Every structure is written in structure tokens, then in C-alpha cells.
Amino acid sequence: MRFYGLGQASFQIDEAMSLVGAAQWRHGFQDVHPPLYYAFLEFWGQFGSGEFWLRSSSVLASLLSFALWIRLLRQWRPELALTCVFMMAVSFADLQQARELRMYAWLQLWVLAYFCALLENRPRLAALALLLASFTHLFGLFLVPLGMLRGWSRWIPLVVGLWLAWGVPHYLGQQNHPLDLRQRPDLTMGLEAVGRLSAGRVAAFGDRPSIALGVLVLGWLLWRRPDCPRLVYAWALLPLISVWLVSRFTSLQIFEFKYLVWTTPAWVYLLAASLPRVPLILGWTLINLWGALPWLAYPHRWLADWRGVAQELASDPRPIYVHPSMMAAPLFCYGYGAPRLNLVDEWPQLESAVGQNIIWVTTPNHPYVRQQSLRVGLEKFWKLEQERDFASQLPSSDIRVSFWRWRQAPPSSKENQAR
Numbered sequence: 001m002r003f004y005g006l007g008q009a010s011f012q013i014d015e016a017m018s019l020v021g022a023a024q025w026r027h028g029f030q031d032v033h034p035p036l037y038y039a040f041l042e043f044w045g046q047f048g049s050g051e052f053w054l055r056s057s058s059v060l061a062s063l064l065s066f067a068l069w070i071r072l073l074r075q076w077r078p079e080l081a082l083t084c085v086f087m088m089a090v091s092f093a094d095l096q097q098a099r100e101l102r103m104y105a106w107l108q109l110w111v112l113a114y115f116c117a118l119l120e121n122r123p124r125l126a127a128l129a130l131l132l133a134s135f136t137h138l139f140g141l142f143l144v145p146l147g148m149l150r151g152w153s154r155w156i157p158l159v160v161g162l163w164l165a166w167g168v169p170h171y172l173g174q175q176n177h178p179l180d181l182r183q184r185p186d187l188t189m190g191l192e193a194v195g196r197l198s199a200g201r202v203a204a205f206g207d208r209p210s211i212a213l214g215v216l217v218l219g220w221l222l223w224r225r226p227d228c229p230r231l232v233y234a235w236a237l238l239p240l241i242s243v244w245l246v247s248r249f250t251s252l253q254i255f256e257f258k259y260l261v262w263t264t265p266a267w268v269y270l271l272a273a274s275l276p277r278v279p280l281i282l283g284w285t286l287i288n289l290w291g292a293l294p295w296l297a298y299p300h301r302w303l304a305d306w307r308g309v310a311q312e313l314a315s316d317p318r319p320i321y322v323h324p325s326m327m328a329a330p331l332f333c334y335g336y337g338a339p340r341l342n343l344v345d346e347w348p349q350l351e352s353a354v355g356q357n358i359i360w361v362t363t364p365n366h367p368y369v370r371q372q373s374l375r376v377g378l379e380k381f382w383k384l385e386q387e388r389d390f391a392s393q394l395p396s397s398d399i400r401v402s403f404w405r406w407r408q409a410p411p412s413s414k415e416n417q418a419r
Contacts, residue, residue: 036135037103061105062098068112092200108262127155182253226274236266304397310334
């Protein structure tokens, strides 16, 4: 048995509801992400389960990334090292990923380790970093074509083969999962991605300041065409263009701004190589503070407020059902697990709730939630008592907690008319 809790609250959790169990990697759940980060988080959780400690794992990755970033810069252009390190230190996009309990800070660390190993002609270490990156996030596979700019390595087939041995059966198991969930990106979303990487903006799709900044950054770079290694240009552009094209012309919708944060160092280098130091540092700092200050004042308005949700759930002992299941993992960090916490993706998974009063937790603007429309079934067999919304600047991060009483029969016609 394991115990996870926050503050004075402590709840007994079954082995299946460990942090790895939260992602259900060990128990057959077809999470889209590779398993390495969850396995690491399971290890990290052996030494503490509080929110601060678990988040510190991402802080560690971010700090280690700085050391590798300095090492990389010294091999390219040492005179830019101080400027580039400072820009990364105040980058709101990097600051944001360093505080999240997610795998993106670790992906950036393995990327930097991979490039350092390549430049130092250490193929075995490069292969290890490539393997770690690929099993941390799907986008780690972008390092394969990027690394080939430095020449062919006999280790690449081995790493790709190991990933395919896991990836092929994994994704075949998800073939019934709806892939066409996100909106197809247009040209402005590509420009917006560049602007967000430069300003660290947190906003809904169509953020005009980010689009305008993206136009300025790309226009400037096209005009100046800074003298940089090919690897830097490929690092900045290949992932962005690739995921845009895939999401635009196939049903595999993989374009999200957060997936591209690991390319921020490349954009930093391009700007540092093409702009005077003082205006660049001043402008970069002001733009990123513009994004960071509201977030520092009200952090849970800018990201999903799972802390507030956890506090709300503590006031009522009834069973909790979370839809979709992929959103349940944060609650494990606040001490909620089996048997009280139940993960829901399809209607049949609600059978255990029949005859009970329940709490329903969902992210109402998530495309999968909209597609499933399970709220319709809830209203048919349960009666809504109260609900609370935890709003965010990102609509996809809104959370709704609702309390339901079992009604044992569908609503009457009068109740339907009242709605």
C-alpha cells in the first residue's frame, strides 16, 4: 500500500493508484505519452508526495538544462553565452514548464544532452540521450533527423528499433481513440507559435499579441539571416513545420504550443545572433515579464487549478468520477485515489456509480469531453445539486466540479420542460 497526501490530509491508496498507476502505464491504460517520465515520477515519489516535492522534479530538469545550454553555447559562439543564458532564465515559456508536473522540462534536458554529445563526438552518449528523449515524449523522435545533420550513427537504428518495439503495439492499441480532436492549424497558428516561444504567452488560440510578435520575429530573421549552425535552424523550424503539416493535412492532430517549448533555445540563439545585445535583453525581458507578472500574481488563473479542486473535494465524502481519465493524474498528487477516485472515458465505466450520489469532475472545454457528451446521461439518471467552475485564461484548463444525487428514474416531462 502507498500513502499520498498534501498538508494534513492523507489517504490510503491502492498499489494500482501509484503515480505510475495514475498514468496507468503499468495497468494497460493506453496513455499517448511514452512511459519513462511516469517511471521516473514513481521513483521521485518514493522520497515525498507533496506538491512542492513532485514539482521540484521539473525544476531539477530545468536547472540541469542550463548547464548543458552553457556547454553547447561555448562550442558554438562563446561570446553569446551570457546573453543566451540570461534570455533562457527569464523566458516565461521555460519558467512555466519548469513548475509543471509534466514531462516537457525533461524532454528539453535530453534534447540539450543529445546535441552536446553530438558536438563532442560521443555517439554512445548521444544514443542514450536520444533513447531517453524518445521515451519521455513522442516529439523526442524529431532528434533522429536533426542528429543526422551531424552524420549517420550506427546507434540510430537500435534506438529507433527499441522505440518501435514499444510504439507500434502501443499505438495500435489506441486505434479506436479519436484522433481528430484539436482544431486544424492555419497559417496564423504557426506564426502564433513563434510569438508564444518569444513571449511565453499563456492564452487561448488566436492570441493576437503572439501572432503579431511571431510576424515580427520571423520577418526580422528572414531579413537578417543570422550566421548560425544548420542544427540551430533545423531545431527551430523542423518540428514546428512538421507538426503543422501533419495536423493540417491528416487526422493526427498533434499541434499544440506546449509541445514546442523545447525548441525555445534555438529561437533564443537565432535572436541573439541577429540583434544587438542591450536592446535584445531589454525587449526580451519586458515581453516575458508582460506574460509572467499576471501569472505570478494569480497562478491558478493561468493553469488548471487542481489545488482548488482538491480542496473542494475534501468537503464531501461521496465517490469522485473524473472525465476524461487523462485529467485525473493531478488529483493523485493531492491524496485522492482508489477506491474513491474513479477514471471515466466511456459511459459503461459509470456502472459502479449506479444508485450512488457522486461528484463529477471534468474539463468541460476539452474536445474529448465535448465529443462524449456524458453530461447528457448524468442528467438523465442523476439530479444536479450544485456545481463550481474553476476558470482559467486557457479554456482547455477550465475545470468543473459538480455534485449529483441519484434519482433512480429519468426526469419527468415537467423537469425537462423546466430545463
